[in-house]
Amino acid sequence: MAFKTVAALVAMVCATAMPTTPGSAQTAAPEKTDVSIAVGGRTFMIYLPLSVTEQLGYFKDAGLNVEIQEVNSGTKSAQALVGGSVDATAGAFDHTIQLQAKGQTITAVVLMGRYPGIVLGLGKAAAARYQGPQDLRGMKIGVTAPGSQTNVMVNYIMANAGLKPGDASFIGVGGPASAIAAVKGGQIDALSHADPAITQLELTGELKPIFDTRSTAGTAAVFGGEYPSSVLYLLPSFIAKYPNTTQALVTAIVRGLHWMERASPEEIAKLMPAEYAMGNHDLYVAIIAKSKAMFSPDGRLSREGAQNALKVLSTFDPAVAGAKIDLDATYTNSLVEKASALH
CATH class of the missing domain: 3.40.190.10 (Periplasmic binding protein-like II)
Structure with a gap:
């Protein structure tokens, strides 16, 4: 799908998902309230913002009943989205480029992990x-x-x-x-x-x-610069059909990221189900403290990061190297900007 088409879809979402009342933090009612999200390992630290958003009840606040479906890997979660068994996926930004190289457009709508971790x-x-x-x-x-x-x-x-x-x-x-x-x-x-x-x-x-790659310096040492990691991505057809639902998902996650930016590692650990700590709460708190810089403070994905991901993948992936990748179709910050204005 060409950039102009994806951009038109996003513009439609932003125009449609308007607040119900002046100054309201809620967007227009979601067209689809039951939403399934695949994730390749919800206890992985890089996907913590998704669980934080769920535990805080922010999806429900946005009018959504979100079911997080755990699959065996990030690769499987991408396959679940393309295969139509879920509505959205929390996965690596890499997938948006790799799948486009194979003729399938998916669009990242919010960044959760700014380092791979x-x-x-x-x-x-x-x-x-x-x-x-x-x-x-x-x-x-x-x-x-x-x-x-x-x-x-x-x-x-x-x-x-x-x-x-x-x-x-x-x-x-x-x-x-x-x-x-x-x-x-x-x-x-x-x-x-x-x-x-x-x-x-x-x-x-x-x-x-x-x-x-749990730090800026470590990520630069491996990848030579910024490298976006976990995002929420969707099919353009979903964005077009359910613009308010898409905005509600983004708004909830951005709100979760803002909470994480302010919260202490102890507060985050207490919020999580006991199994996330794998039997050692103090160690889990220490891991969160060590990892906190990985999480995006606002959900925005930089152009430099997207360009670097394309450069890296082109180095060893013949399909990517041989394709004309439209980076503008792999991500958008428009919905994040809308969400940030609400919270």
Whole structure:
């Protein structure tokens, strides 16, 4: 879908989703109140804004009954959206570019994670012989799922070291618990994953981080600049059919991001269901404190970040490198601007 078409849809959403009363924080009533959102691991730290928004009741405040459906990976969550089994997906911004290269337009409407928050670490045996990225050759590397952003990051690191994706074996390890088990069981040599799994493995000495994108400096060291991570993305057809619903989703998440910006790590941890802490509340608070800078304060996605993502993916993904990608169709900040004016 061309940019002009996507831009026209977004303009229609902004024009349609007007406040019901002057000064009201509520937009026009959603056309569709029951909304399903896929996420590839809701306990992953990078998707925390989605759960925060749900726990605070902000989706309900916006007139929505949101069902968050957990799937095995970010790749599966993208497939769920394209396949029509969910209305929206909380996933990596990368997907908007990769799917467009295959002829499928999806549009990110709000940024949740401004850094990937992914760490590539080595198990004890691999760490002992590691001298540099070229030593990733021949390793069994655990990722959340093949094709996921955890896989993308390793592919880019390897490409910069003169390696190809096929020079290592990538093994899908799923969520935090199974990732930890894979490292402890010696099933993989290295792990590309996110918190809470990474910090837990660090503390036990079973994983040595070598690349860490939980900070601005760490993200720049890996990707050479900004690199947007978790977003909420939808099909343009959904945006066109349900403009008020789309705006309500964005408004709720932006409100959640604003709350997180003000809240302490302890307040955020207390809000979450007990299972998010994986049995260690104090550690969970510490992980949130370490990760808080990853979250977008306002939901806006920068042009520089989008351009850098395209550059990175073009390095090792032939489909992206060979396609004419319209970045203007991959994201919009218009709905976030509207939401920010309301809150």
